[in-house]
Amino acid sequence: MIIIKHRQNLVEELAAAPNIYGVEVDLRNHGDKIVVFHDPFNDDAVTLDEWLREYKHSFLIANVKEEGLEPKLIHILEKHNVQEYFILDESLPYIRKFALGGLSKFAVRVSEIESAETALNLVSHLRQQEKKIDWVWLDSFTGNPLPQATIQALKAAGLKLCQVSPELHHVDRPDVWESMVEQFISQWGNAPANNIDMVCTKLPEIWHHYANR
Structure with missing residues (x-):
C-alpha cells in the first residue's frame, strides 16, 4: 500500500516528508505558470517547477483546482522526470x-x-476505444468505508484504488483525527488491505502500521 501525505504544498513540508511516502499537492494556474496553493489569488505561492526541485518521493497526486492546465502540467512533470503520479479532481x-x-x-x-x-x-467506454484510466479516488463523507462489494467491483475492472482517510474532511479538528482513523480501520477489518493500493492521509504512521501488520 502506497501512503500519501495530504497537502504538502509548502516546500518545507515536502522536504521534511519521508521519501518512502507519496505526497498530494494543490495546483492552480497563475499567468503562464502553475503554482502550488490550495486557495485562489495568492501572489506569493511557489511555482510547481520550484516545488519539484525538492520532490524525491514515491508518488505524486496532482490535485488540480481548475481545469485547462493539464498540457502545461504534463510537460512540467515530464521535464522533472516524475513518472509515478495521477491527476485528481x-x-x-x-x-x-x-x-x-x-x-x-x-x-x-x-x-x-x-x-x-x-x-x-x-472504464467500459474507454475500453471500447482501447483506452483506460488507472485510478479511483475512494472518498467517504460519512467517515465510514464504502461497501466491500463496491471495492471488489472496481478492482475487478482493473482499477487501482486510493482510499481517502476520514480525517481529511475534518482538517480543522486535529484532536479527532486519530480516533476517526482508528474507527475507520476497525470497520474495515483486514479484508481491504489486499484490495486498496493507496491511502491519502494526514496520519501516515497509523496507516503504515495497518498496512504492515
Missing part, C-alpha cells in the same frame, strides 16, 4: 478527453454520492 468530460488521447494517469471519484456505476461506465 478533473470532471468526467476532461478525464474522457485526455484518456482518449492516451493519458491514463487520472483518478475518477467514487463515494456515497458519486457512484461506482459511473466510474465503471467510463
